[in-house]
Amino acid sequence: KDHLxxxxxxxxxxxxxxxxxxxxxxxxxxxxxxxxxxxGDSFSPEKMVLCVASQTEDTESLKRFLEREVKRAVDxxxxxxxxxxxxxxxxxxxxKAVRLIDLRHASS
Numbered sequence: 001k002d003h004l005x006x007x008x009x010x011x012x013x014x015x016x017x018x019x020x021x022x023x024x025x026x027x028x029x030x031x032x033x034x035x036x037x038x039x040g041d042s043f044s045p046e047k048m049v050l051c052v053a054s055q056t057e058d059t060e061s062l063k064r065f066l067e068r069e070v071k072r073a074v075d076x077x078x079x080x081x082x083x084x085x086x087x088x089x090x091x092x093x094x095x096k097a098v099r100l101i102d103l104r105h106a107s108s
Contacts, residue, residue, distance in 0.1 A: 027062075048076055
């Protein structure tokens with residue numbers, strides 16, 4: 001119960017998503033970002049973006065796989081962004097990667 005997050009009116013457990021991401025051998029690093037479709041507009045629809053550092057050249061197949069598996073697990077289709085590993089975790093800046101970022105209530 002402590003881990004549940006409400007997104008688009010649905011309670012989701014981000015640990016379920018993290019389990020999918022950690023068990024995918026094509027993913028080197030990942031981050032789950034919750035934000036608004038139009039940043040700064042508190043009435044804008046919410047969305048989930050999975051930032052993924054991929055170890056495969058076939059990123060389109062990876063995107064389709066993640067969209068399908070996350071949709072099946074939490075009933076929300078995420079946007080997938082393929083990013084460099086350093087964009088998610090840079091050991092020079094932090095000792096630990098931040099896996100979940102919630103920007104929905106951030107003011108601009």
